[in-house]
Amino acid sequence: MSLSPARQHRLRVQAEQAAREGGSVRHASGYDLMLLQLAEDRRRLKGVQSTVKKAEIKVELLPKYVAWAEGVLTAGGAQQDDVLMYVMLWRIDAGDYAGALEIGRHALRHGWVMPLGNRNVQTVLAEEMADAAQSAMLAATGFDADLLLQTLELTDGLDMPDQSRARLHKAIGAVLSESNPASRCLSDDPLFAFENYTRTAQVLMDTMAEAHMWAVDKPLNPSLARDIIEGIRAKMRSLVSQGYLIGGDCWLTEVLEWRYKAIQRSGANDE
Template structure:
């Protein structure tokens, strides 16, 4: 059952006050709003365990995420960087549910304050954020869909100073290159095609520099051919 506006307001304000009062890197354990959200998180974990389908899990996460919105809003508004499993979990669930902008909004706080992922995660937070967004974009393009280039750029910006394997950074560059290239339809030339292709070439080249076996060689060859074609068609 959806929370009443009054309850949502109370939870947001309480979360903001408790997050503001908890020192950086200290756990939020013992805070009333946090403990309530952790209890709810445990219940939702049990629900998710009962769903085998990845798509089904994503749909369930999208359904339950609004229950955490007031708490997240309060923490992001006033938090000092206390360790918070609710915040890191919601960040991931937003990615899983396809709310990439919402996930990156939380990621900005998580990365700025150095929040750690729960012990079950082997990847660092920056690595996880970059890879989650990159894989979502690559999956969308492979399926013939699209992905927002700005979302990828924001993931790159937020994780720029964070250490991760070159293969992961290359995956993000590859995704940016493929998304930019996908903006161009060779059958229907449009203004801005050259710019999109140049952007694609930049990121595909960077991906191959970081990881020569990233899978972007053929993409780069296609982009170069299209740029050459545009150059040949340009009036002298």
């Protein structure tokens, strides 16, 4: 059900007033109204299992929140607004990425937090935008690289898991590598995509190294090498299953493999 122009105007004014007063936005009657509306819409979404259907419903629901969002953003409200945080997520699911980044930029500026879950705002933006780009490429619909670059700029230097940042870099590299006219880049440098892939590889290398610190002071032998390789392969399988990587493998170089085989043939102790 869409809101009348008069009601939209009233909500916009209430949002601006609550934001400018500087007090807790939770005490504003308009905010209470939007929380009730949000709870009702979330109950509706909870009853739907299809991700595609949920996205369609969010497209239908979002116009009800436009006036409130515009009011808060126009007034520069600094107080935590859970309604807007859900609107940010829904906009990503509905394909309004620019609108989601607008809220994300405001939320990061004022130190807002996500209403649910353990992820912070920057992690949500990085992961959700990267996933959206990946889904678009799988569907061969293309994705605007500028949106990912804006996300990278917004989250630059902010704390998040290394894998989440690598996920964003991977998406940027993939989108920029696509021969798709819809993809635009802030840089004409052909090495830009390569840099993002390289950064992803660096993060993965650091992650693997940290996970195998237990092996640093041990003598390198075939048994230890096998354990390290299997550990790396297991980690890569986990990253693939989570969507962070397309694939990955680890193996001994030919020189080392030849050396270890020679040691085994000579009857040296495996330990």
